Amino acid sequence: MPYLTQLANVARRTGQPVTEVAGWQSRGHGPQPEVQGVVCHHTAGPAAGGDYPSLAVVRDGRPGLSGPLSQFGLGRSGHIYVIAAGRCWHNAPSTSPRHANSSSLGIEAENDGSQPWPQEQLDAYRRLCAELCREFGLPASRVKAHREVNTAKPDPHSIDMTEFRAAVAALVAGAPGPSWMKEIMKELPMIRPGDDNHDVKTVRGCLFARGHVPPAAYSGVQNGLEGWLTSTRCDDGLVELVRGFQRAEGIDDDGLIGPRTWAPLLRV
Numbered sequence: 001m002p003y004l005t006q007l008a009n010v011a012r013r014t015g016q017p018v019t020e021v022a023g024w025q026s027r028g029h030g031p032q033p034e035v036q037g038v039v040c041h042h043t044a045g046p047a048a049g050g051d052y053p054s055l056a057v058v059r060d061g062r063p064g065l066s067g068p069l070s071q072f073g074l075g076r077s078g079h080i081y082v083i084a085a086g087r088c089w090h091n092a093p094s095t096s097p098r099h100a101n102s103s104s105l106g107i108e109a110e111n112d113g114s115q116p117w118p119q120e121q122l123d124a125y126r127r128l129c130a131e132l133c134r135e136f137g138l139p140a141s142r143v144k145a146h147r148e149v150n151t152a153k154p155d156p157h158s159i160d161m162t163e164f165r166a167a168v169a170a171l172v173a174g175a176p177g178p179s180w181m182k183e184i185m186k187e188l189p190m191i192r193p194g195d196d197n198h199d200v201k202t203v204r205g206c207l208f209a210r211g212h213v214p215p216a217a218y219s220g221v222q223n224g225l226e227g228w229l230t231s232t233r234c235d236d237g238l239v240e241l242v243r244g245f246q247r248a249e250g251i252d253d254d255g256l257i258g259p260r261t262w263a264p265l266l267r268v
């Protein structure tokens with residue numbers, strides 16, 4: 001295998017913010033020979049000091065162990081740092097041949113070794129593992145805690161790896177996690193009366209599918225229902241239907257289509 005220059009794109013597929021650390025594409029102790037597993041770590045870095053204070057250590061190493069130490073860093077906020085594309089010194093000796101430096105990728109998540117894990121960091125941790133499993137064709141069972149493949153290590157502390165792998169497996173299988181709606185919402189715009197864009201068609205389609213579009217709404221429209229459904233304008237007639245939908249859902253009938261209205265429109 002060459003240097004794994006696709007890793008930044010893999011990280012971005014999680015939907016998390018990603019920083020490509022300068023020089024990452026050619027950083028490594030030689031190229032990565034193969035990827036048969038993923039090893040999860042905590043940095044044992046400082047308890048404070050921002051999102052990812054261990055970046056310099058993971059990139060450059062520490063006395064007695066030269067960097068890079070891991071391909072990925074994971075900040076407290078769930079921000080992913082892509083640090084290296086080649087082999088890293090994150091697990092030696094390994095009790096599992098599939099989780100040695102030459103056969104696995106490492107993720108160093110910021111944590112001092114005892115502080116609680118923020119939920120957003122845990123969510124991102126699972127997503128990154130899931131995307132790596134997808135990219136390299138691995139089952140979730142290949143995601144291991146460092147402590148599972150190196151008995152001298154404690155990390156990552158307090159994460160139940162059976163639960164963690166079950167969540168990764170669900171993500172790999174495409175099952176929506178609890179935060180999937182939140183992720184979709186981030187991508188959807190606020191639509192106001194008078195707006196003209198393609199997302200308006202989505203609103204029309206959702207309202208129709210939910211039975212909130214009476215025939216009178218489209219009887220005078222050119223091409224009837226089809227013409228109504230494909231109009232990109234948020235006109236007065238549509239705003240009135242949105243208000244009716246909002247009242248039926250028990251939310252503010254302001255006619256604005258923001259996160260509170262998108263959620264019931266898209267609910268499955």
Ligand SMILES: [Zn+2]
Pocket residue numbers: 040041042090146153155
């Ligand atoms: Zn470790």
